[in-house]
Amino acid sequence: MSSTIMTVDDSPSMRMLLRAALTDLGYKVLDAEDGVQALERLEGAEPDLLITDINMPRLDGFGLIEKVREQDRHRNLPILVLTTESSDEKKQRARSAGATGWIVKPFHPEKLAAAIRRVLH
Amino acid sequence: MSGLPRPADGLSRITIMQGETRVSDDPGVILTTVLGSCISACLFDPVTKVGGLNHFLLAEPGAGETDARSLQRYGVYAMEVLINAMMAMGASRSNLKARIYGGASLRDGFRDIGATNALFARRFLRDERITLVGEDVGGHGARRVEFRPTLGLARCRIAVDRPVERLRAPAIVPRPAAPVGDVEFF
Numbered sequence: 001m002s003s004t005i006m007t008v009d010d011s012p013s014m015r016m017l018l019r020a021a022l023t024d025l026g027y028k029v030l031d032a033e034d035g036v037q038a039l040e041r042l043e044g045a046e047p048d049l050l051i052t053d054i055n056m057p058r059l060d061g062f063g064l065i066e067k068v069r070e071q072d073r074h075r076n077l078p079i080l081v082l083t084t085e086s087s088d089e090k091k092q093r094a095r096s097a098g099a100t101g102w103i104v105k106p107f108h109p110e111k112l113a114a115a116i117r118r119v120l121h
Numbered sequence: 122m123s124g125l126p127r128p129a130d131g132l133s134r135i136t137i138m139q140g141e142t143r144v145s146d147d148p149g150v151i152l153t154t155v156l157g158s159c160i161s162a163c164l165f166d167p168v169t170k171v172g173g174l175n176h177f178l179l180a181e182p183g184a185g186e187t188d189a190r191s192l193q194r195y196g197v198y199a200m201e202v203l204i205n206a207m208m209a210m211g212a213s214r215s216n217l218k219a220r221i222y223g224g225a226s227l228r229d230g231f232r233d234i235g236a237t238n239a240l241f242a243r244r245f246l247r248d249e250r251i252t253l254v255g256e257d258v259g260g261h262g263a264r265r266v267e268f269r270p271t272l273g274l275a276r277c278r279i280a281v282d283r284p285v286e287r288l289r290a291p292a293i294v295p296r297p298a299a300p301v302g303d304v305e306f307f
Contacts, residue, residue, distance in 0.1 A: 010214065011197065011201060011204075011249060012248045012249055012250070013193075013197045013200075013245055013248045013249060014197055014201065016248070017190070017193060017194060017197060020190065021190075055205045055208060055209075057213075057214060057215075084198065084201055084202050084205055085205075086303075091305065091307075094307075095307040099307060100306065100307060101304060101305060101306040101307060102304070102305045102306075102307070103302065103303070103304050103305075104302060104303045104304075105198050105201065105302075106194040106195050106197070106198035106302065107194065107302045108302025109190075111302040111303075111304050112302065112304075114304070115304045115306075118306070
């Protein structure tokens with residue numbers, strides 16, 4: 001049974017790119033346009049991995065990660081940040097919030113695939 | 122474009138080169154760039170009076186990949202850097218409006234990179250639901266674009282060979298990203 005990945009990004013273009021890349025790799029994809037919608041969809045879903053942007057309206061990536069880690073059933077959900085940002089300060093903030101890893105945009109399909117395999121298998 | 126006032130004395134011109142992005146909320150600033158087959162998207166938020174422009178050529182940085190998905194990944198990245206920089210300055214994504222320039226075909230017989238760039242830009246704005254309010258793309262001539270970021274107004278004309286005054290940029294410049302697709306585990 002293929003794993004399910006939830007992607008969270010306020011850019012429809014990025015969500016489409018990710019969906020295409022992840023589908024090509026054989027994963028099922030759920031997506032959300034910001035942190036608020038992601039939390040709503042997590043109530044009825046059990047993804048195996050969460051990939052989230054940082055800069056989003058309503059609830060950004062940092063806030064989303066913190067909220068997810070507050071929930072017992074998602075305490076061990078792997079969470080990868082996928083962002084244009086690369087500052088050490090923001091990486092540390094994501095790490096403190098509970099993120100598993102950090103990927104810099106534009107993503108490279110092979111590097112993304114390797115990162116996903118590492119956290120899922 | 123007809124009807125636009127010429128820049129007044131005291132306005133600072135900031136030149137943007139290929140691969141760069143600049144945003145500003147300073148009414149005394151004009152962002153300017155010269156385009157061939159490259160594309161420049163000028164985005165502005167008329168509510169918060171924040172604007173910016175980028176200048177990019179669709180290409181996977183350093184990898185030499187030219188398949189459609191690679192080109193799109195880089196283009197989406199280039200646009201996201203601009204949008205994120207504007208949001209950091211207070212702009213709201215839902216307010217954004219856009220003008221696009223460039224995408225000229227500069228050489229006969231070569232792959233029409235300009236048309237590919239222009240097609241990407243239009244499609245991106247459509248998918249992102251950002252209203253395109255003006256454009257000057259295609260053709261065969263290089264263009265000089267001058268953009269008033271707080272007004273959302275632009276002047277675009279065929280470039281002539283004359284020096285461009287460069288000033289130190291007071292506008293926010295997005296920090297360069299790490300190598301493409303870099304992954305770090307915590």
